[in-house]
Amino acid sequence: MSRADRFLQALAGQPVDTTPLWIMRQAGRYLPEYRATRARAHDFLTLCKTPELACEVTLQPVERLGVDAAILFSDILIPVEKMGVPLTFAEGEGPRLQPVRDAAGIAALRVPDVEGELGYVLDAIRLVRRALDGKVPLIGFAGAPFTLLSYVVEGQTGKQFAETKRLLFAAPELAHRLLQKIADTTVAYLGAQVRAGAQALQLFDSWVGQLAPEDFSAFAAPYVKQVIDRLTPLGAPIIYFANDGAMLLGEAAKLGAHALGVDWRVPLDRARAQVGDQVTLQGNLDPCVLFAPPEVIERRAADVLRRAGDRPHVFNLGHGILPPTPPEHAEALVEIVHRLGQRRS
């Protein structure tokens, strides 16, 4: 048992030498080496679309922090652009898309040819696997259908999600048509990632916490389940991260994921009581704890580990690491989790 194995072992519910850990958004602006590579790319999308650069930033946190998994450097909106939705990232403003809200716009969207149109993502995966040489596994990812629908409909990160909900509630048939196209795209995209070398997959449902439970059951859960069911035969374990989903965990546990990502708003022991024993839990330190000194980080991380108990657990933050985080604090977290997570046998 070593660093190479413990992440996939924990996802499989198997014993581990110590708790594995990776960090959502572990490659990013808090790292000076990321900012240096980013300055060499013309912009963020160029970084995502240049396999050598995407590979370079994917490896940075693996080397600096000693995390137990790499996650492909890309963005959940990359396949959406190839569905036919023009995408830009304005400096400091986040994503901007040309919103699609009506029947004609939805009918015009395509399921992309992944090998032909998103080859740079697959090339980045192949480069990363070669460079990692088995040191740690590589996670591929996609946005979950509801979260991607919200970007397509809002044209940006939602605030009230009013246009998204207008579509869901006033034109549910259209919403389902859009969700199905996104689900088909996601299956093709993640399937290709696995064939290129991704060894686990995460579905990011960043905005699903905006939905009431019955709307989660109607508009989000069926498509997550469909994506998982269609990808499970490929053999890569799947993590479903329903951000702000404390109310949804019981339902989320029924969708067939090997692991559920849990945000910091629900303690892991209470999450466990809702999901039963069959699933690995991933999470869930508040990302802002990394602003505090190492002794506070240690006390808080110890509490997460205590609440995870002896059930299968992958340590992570409850959402992505934030740009003002001192890199040394992220390094300290990895050391702390590996030390405190050791199994006494």
Ligand code: CP3
């Ligand atoms: O985890 C990793 O290290 C892999 C890289 C990754 C990025 N985006 C890089 C990125 C992953 C997994 C994502 C997923 C993503 N993208 C999500 C789901 C995860 C989550 O946070 O809930 C979402 C909602 C997006 C959409 C997106 N991309 C937004 C809202 C933004 C702007 C926010 C910001 O921090 O500026 C992005 C841009 C983005 N994606 C950056 C990075 C490193 C910042 C771009 C830069 O370098 O300026």
